[in-house]
Amino acid sequence: MGTLILALAGAGFSATLAQAAEEKVLNLYSARHYQTDEKLYENFTKQTGIKINRIEAKEDELLERIKNEGANSPADVFLTVDAARLAVAHELGLFAPVKSKLLESRIPANLRTDDWFSFSTRARVIVYNKAAVKAADVQNYEDLADPKLKGKFCSRSGSHPYNLSLMSAIIAHQGEAKAEQWARGLVANFARAPKGGDTDQIKAVAAGECGVTISNTYYVARIMRSDKPEDKKTMEAVGVIWPNQKSYGTHINVSGGGMLKTAPHKEAAVKFLEYLASDDAQRYFADGNNEWPVVAGLKFANPALDSLGKFKADALPVGSLAMYRTKAQVVFDRAGFR
Ligand SMILES: [Fe+2]
Numbered sequence: 612m613g614t615l616i617l618a619l620a621g622a623g624f625s626a627t628l629a630q631a632a633e634e635k636v637l638n639l640y641s642a643r644h645y646q647t648d649e650k651l652y653e654n655f656t657k658q659t660g661i662k663i664n665r666i667e668a669k670e671d672e673l674l675e676r677i678k679n680e681g682a683n684s685p686a687d688v689f690l691t692v693d694a695a696r697l698a699v700a701h702e703l704g705l706f707a708p709v710k711s712k713l714l715e716s717r718i719p720a721n722l723r724t725d726d727w728f729s730f731s732t733r734a735r736v737i738v739y740n741k742a743a744v745k746a747a748d749v750q751n752y753e754d755l756a757d758p759k760l761k762g763k764f765c766s767r768s769g770s771h772p773y774n775l776s777l778m779s780a781i782i783a784h785q786g787e788a789k790a791e792q793w794a795r796g797l798v799a800n801f802a803r804a805p806k807g808g809d810t811d812q813i814k815a816v817a818a819g820e821c822g823v824t825i826s827n828t829y830y831v832a833r834i835m836r837s838d839k840p841e842d843k844k845t846m847e848a849v850g851v852i853w854p855n856q857k858s859y860g861t862h863i864n865v866s867g868g869g870m871l872k873t874a875p876h877k878e879a880a881v882k883f884l885e886y887l888a889s890d891d892a893q894r895y896f897a898d899g900n901n902e903w904p905v906v907a908g909l910k911f912a913n914p915a916l917d918s919l920g921k922f923k924a925d926a927l928p929v930g931s932l933a934m935y936r937t938k939a940q941v942v943f944d945r946a947g948f949r
Pocket of ligand 1: 827
């Protein structure tokens with residue numbers, strides 16, 4: 612009997628220790644690839660005293676790693692970019708549901724699910740060479756497939772998540788048959804085979820190698836904020852269009868994350884997710900990486916985002932983009948958009 616009481620007392624003691632440890636550390640697996648995030652994390656530690664152990668790797672590598680670590684994974688929170696990737700983590704059953712009044716009140720319903728949350732948005736815009744292409748001809752994603760633009764369209768790969776998520780939205784709005792027709796039109800208009808990232812396409816458009824491309828807004832804003840003479844020249848040569856303002860709105864994608872089911876520090880994990888929706892953190896997304904906060908009405912100081920102006924965003928719930936992801940890849944493959 613005496614031994615049992617001792618054992619129980621011992622268990623209680625170590626539980627208290629575990630709780631104390633829980634307060635102080637957060638293991639963050641992050642696929643966000645932006646240097647400016649450093650301050651975002653430092654600020655959390657300053658506010659809460661919770662130290663962040665950060666593991667950064669490529670999106671798909673991190674997912675693999677969490678999967679392989681299984682029940683023993685030290686990961687508390689997984690942060691990544693692109694809705695479809697977040698949905699993959701959900702489908703693999705990696706996330707734990709998080710009930711937080713704060714997250715529910717701060718993040719609009721179309722930008723969250725039961726177990727993952729968006730913390731910033733980026734739009735996929737049309738960037739065109741002002742000397743080679745008329746703005747009136749590139750007002751919609753659909754316009755990019757018009758034979759008028761033969762030999763003028765450049766893009767990164769069709770299997771990149773940014774393009775897969777855009778294609779998912781097109782399928783959701785237009786249906787698979789029309790989406791495939793669109794992809795075939797894009798391929799017929801290629802100035803060159805897909806290569807490079809969004810920034811490479813913008814530069815090729817400015818140089819006249821291509822007439823038009825699609826890009827995430829933060830790449831455009833990054834060039835806009837640069838002091839380098841070649842970047843200034845790039846921005847002088849190109850125009851930026853919010854696509855589909857008269858129909859379903861410009862496609863937006865997100866960066867976001869969730870708490871892992873196996874998280875050893877669940878309390879710290881929820882605190883961190885709530886922190887990412889705080890005014891301070893939201894401003895880091897806007898000012899540091901040129902993304903839009905998800906919290907409505909938040910004031911921020913980013914002249915590049917301001918000069919891009921206001922736009923109508925596609926209201927499609929981000930969770931549903933994932934539904935069409937496999938189809939999106941099949942459609943791009945069939946159309947020869949590699
Ligand atoms: Fe990116």
